[in-house]
Amino acid sequence: MEPSPLRRAVEAGRATASELGLRADDVVVIHNSDRIALRLVPCGVLARVAPSGHLADSEFEVEVARRLADVGAPVAELDPRVEPRVFLRDGFAVSLWTYYEPVGSQIAPADYADAFIRHHAALRQIDLAAPHFTDRVALALRKVNDREQSPELPDSDRELLSRTLGGLSAAIGSDQTGDQLLHGEPHPGNLLNTRRGPLFVDLATCCRGPIEFDLAHAPEEVGKHCAGADHDLIHRCRALNWALFSAWRWRRDDQMSDRDHRRAEGLNQVRAALDRCGLG
Incomplete structure (x- = not known):
């Protein structure tokens, strides 16, 4: 603000x-x-x-x-x-x-994964009307495709984000049989290390989708502790998540601090993630 x-x-x-x-x-x-x-x-x-x-x-x-x-x-x-x-x-x-007093030590991947698994087990126990992750992608895509809402986004980068958001959302969201409630953005900034153990915050992003969509927000080592995870799908979700991040940063009214750096970082991460998936 x-x-x-x-x-x-x-x-x-x-x-x-x-x-x-x-x-x-x-x-x-x-x-x-x-x-x-x-x-x-x-x-x-x-x-x-x-x-x-x-x-x-x-x-x-x-x-x-x-x-x-x-x-x-x-x-x-x-x-x-x-x-x-x-x-x-x-x-x-x-x-x-x-308010939870933070504990200084970094959360180890195994502890992160344990909190992640318990969180998703709890999410499966509640009945809640929540949007599908593809709804969030559609909103971001509208921002990207509307020059008035993202006036500073260069044409080549606009095409990259539009293609990534639309293509990966359609591919990942085509099979919803394994979808469940998700946190939506369980990245390290949304996991507090407290005396009670790791606790997730920022729950307004709760949505439905494959568990790999959430795993793609966590450090890569975390996924290795989650049995049954589809690591190819995690890589594709990671590219999609970076495209979402970039779309929000290029909004005209975005208020995140250090926005210019985050804009450049987001686009670089999108390209790197697409290369890793063989989609660059």
Whole structure:
């Protein structure tokens, strides 16, 4: 978020917690993009704050978290001291979560895989209406193909992303017999190393698809600990995921930090992943 809406969003998060009886003397911005994550001190809350236009996404994330907590999934939990819902304040949607102190050590591939397997076992236990991953790809493809929404995307790169998104989505999504609920983006940035063990966060990306779509977000070593995974499919999903990442970065209104570097990185990763699949 830009400085002015960021200040309003920070205050919306702080004021929401305070009105619910949670002491928030200090606020630390942990993440700032199209929505923000705030650590509220000393109440031990992580507030996720998004413009109210993202209300449906915020409510979906809260519902996913609530259902997964009921089946013991390794996910970050909503703050138990307040009602498990999204609060509206000053044009922002605010949800309140437990804050977990990070543990410094890196998560080993075997531990990552163990959390991944338990998370997907829990996802299979809940019944939830969620989009198919191909729906997310279709949205990204519209952004790429609309020059008004991605005006700075060079023509050659636009063709690359359009071809990759459309072709791989159709190929991977053609057989849905093994699809299940997925996290959607279980990359290392969405797996916290805590005293309770690894916990997944950012649950608004939950969708349906093959488990390899999720494995393609994890470090490559993780897939080697997941019996039965189709490694050729993982490679194709990895190319698709990098194309999705790139599509979001080239949006006119994307607010991720260091966007120019991430744009270049994303396109390079798409090409490298396609080469590895023999599709370059």
